[in-house]
Amino acid sequence: MEPDLIHVDPQLLAKWNRPVPRYTSYPTAPQFYLLDETEVRKKLIQFDRTDKPLSLYFHIPFCRSMCLFCGCSVVLNRNPKRQSAYLFHLLKEIELIASQFNRKRSVSQLHLGGGTPTSLSEEEFERLMEKINRHFHLTSDGEISIEIDPRTVYADQGAKLKALKRLGFNRVSFGVQDLDPLVQEAIRRRQSEEMTVETYYRARELGFHGINLDLIYGLPHQTRERFAKTAEKMVQLKPDRMALYSYAKIPWLKAHQKAIPDETLPTAEEKFGIYVDARARFMKGGYTAIGMDHFALSGDPLAKAYEKRRLTRNFQGYAVEMAEDMIGFGLTAIGFIEGAYFQNAKELGEYQKRVGEGKLPVERGYILSEEDKKHGQAIQSIMCHFEIEKERFDGVGDPTALIEEGLMEEKEGKYVATPTGRLFIRIVASAYDQYIGKGRFSRAV
Ligand SMILES: C[S@@+](CC[C@H](N)C(=O)[O-])C[C@H]1O[C@@H](n2cnc3c(N)ncnc32)[C@H](O)[C@@H]1O
Numbered sequence: 001m002e003p004d005l006i007h008v009d010p011q012l013l014a015k016w017n018r019p020v021p022r023y024t025s026y027p028t029a030p031q032f033y034l035l036d037e038t039e040v041r042k043k044l045i046q047f048d049r050t051d052k053p054l055s056l057y058f059h060i061p062f063c064r065s066m067c068l069f070c071g072c073s074v075v076l077n078r079n080p081k082r083q084s085a086y087l088f089h090l091l092k093e094i095e096l097i098a099s100q101f102n103r104k105r106s107v108s109q110l111h112l113g114g115g116t117p118t119s120l121s122e123e124e125f126e127r128l129m130e131k132i133n134r135h136f137h138l139t140s141d142g143e144i145s146i147e148i149d150p151r152t153v154y155a156d157q158g159a160k161l162k163a164l165k166r167l168g169f170n171r172v173s174f175g176v177q178d179l180d181p182l183v184q185e186a187i188r189r190r191q192s193e194e195m196t197v198e199t200y201y202r203a204r205e206l207g208f209h210g211i212n213l214d215l216i217y218g219l220p221h222q223t224r225e226r227f228a229k230t231a232e233k234m235v236q237l238k239p240d241r242m243a244l245y246s247y248a249k250i251p252w253l254k255a256h257q258k259a260i261p262d263e264t265l266p267t268a269e270e271k272f273g274i275y276v277d278a279r280a281r282f283m284k285g286g287y288t289a290i291g292m293d294h295f296a297l298s299g300d301p302l303a304k305a306y307e308k309r310r311l312t313r314n315f316q317g318y319a320v321e322m323a324e325d326m327i328g329f330g331l332t333a334i335g336f337i338e339g340a341y342f343q344n345a346k347e348l349g350e351y352q353k354r355v356g357e358g359k360l361p362v363e364r365g366y367i368l369s370e371e372d373k374k375h376g377q378a379i380q381s382i383m384c385h386f387e388i389e390k391e392r393f394d395g396v397g398d399p400t401a402l403i404e405e406g407l408m409e410e411k412e413g414k415y416v417a418t419p420t421g422r423l424f425i426r427i428v429a430s431a432y433d434q435y436i437g438k439g440r441f442s443r444a445v
C-alpha cells in the first residue's frame, strides 16, 4: 500500500497517539540510575582487551538563543570565555578517557552534536580535532559528522564550512525545521529560505557527502497545505538524507516549550496528515523511508545500510552500524560501553568540577542484564527492520494485541509491521519493552 493511501480511523489514531519512548536506547534514559566512575573504568578496561572500533560523540551545548520547540540539551550563552572554559574541560576529558587505554583506539565514527557545535570558533575546532587525533586513530573510511545550525555559518561566506572540511569532517546535518516564516516566528527561529538554501549549496560545492536536512512536523501553525510547500522545496534541493521528526512536546523537562500556546499546534489528526503527506512526497521524489523518521536517496550509505540490514539506532537517531561501543564526551553526553550506558553530569558547573578534579564526569547509567539485552535486540530489530524473528524472540514480548489491531502480521517465521504499523513503530516496539509505563515520554504521533 502506498503511504498516501493510508487512512487511519480517528479513534484508532487517538488510541495509538499515546506517550511512548523514541527508543534511541533500551532501556530508555528514565531507567538510568546513579552510578560512579568506578563502573565506567571497569568497562573501559574490559573494552581495552578487545579489538573493536569505537564511535565517539561530543556534545557542544551552547546556543545563542533558544528555539521554543527545542528538546535538546542546551546552555544559552553568548560569552566566549564560558565556551573556552568548557572546551578546556572537554579536552581534559579526552585525556582522562584515553589514559584508560593501552594503545590508540580506532574510531570509525565521530559525531559532534548539540546545542550548536558551530558555536566553536575555527581555532577551537582545530584544538579539539588535534586532541582527538592525538589520542585516537580516526580510520580513513570513517564518518566524521557535525550538526550545523545554518544561521551560524551563513554570514562568513562559508569560511567555517571550509575549515570543517579541511579538518576532516565529511558529513553535515543542517537544522531547517520548516521554511514557513509564520511557523518560524512562532518557534522563535528566524532562518530565511535564502540562508538555508545557500548554506546547503555551499556544503555541496565543498564536497560534503551524506548531507542531511532536519525537519519537524507538529510545530505551531503548521497545516498539511503549508508544510507541503516546505516538503516540495526539500525534494527540489535533493539532500542525500532528511530527518522528519515528530515535535516532541515535553514541557515538564523543557519549560520554554510552554511559551508555545497549545491552540496554535495542529490537532493529532492534522499532525499525522502532515507526516503522511510529506512521507509520500519524499518517497515519490526517490527517497527510501528508513525507520520511522529518516529518508535517504537510494545509493546513500544510510539507504544501503537499511537494505543490507546494517542499520542501527543510537542517541543520534538512525546510523550506519560501524561500531557498537560509543564514548560520549561533554555535558549530558551518553555512551555505551561493553553492554552498559553511561551519562555525564547534566549541570555545567558539576561537569567541569569533576573533570577539573581528574574524575570521569559520569553521573548516571545502566548496566544491562541478559534479559535487558534480549529485549533491546528485539526493539532494535523492530525500529530498524520493522520485523522480528519469531523463534529468536519467543517469549520476549507479546504481539497478540498488535496483530489484533492491525499493526503487525505473521509472515514466514517473523512478525512484521504492517504499512500502518510502520507509521506507529514506536507503539509496536513498546510491546517488547519491559519497563513501559515507567517514565514520561512525548506522544507517538
Ligand atoms: C540538537 S539539534 C542540533 C541542530 C542545531 N542546533 C540546529 O538547530 O540547527 C538537532 C535536531 O533536533 C531536532 N529537535 C530539537 N528539538 C526537538 C523536539 N522537541 N522535537 C523534535 N525534534 C527536535 C531538530 O530538528 C534539530 O535540528
Ligand code: SF4
Residues within 6 Å of the ligand: 062, 063, 065, 066, 067, 070, 071, 072, 074, 114, 115, 116, 149, 175
Ligand atoms: S534547535 Fe538547535 S539552535 Fe535551536 S535551541 Fe535547539 S539546539 Fe539550539
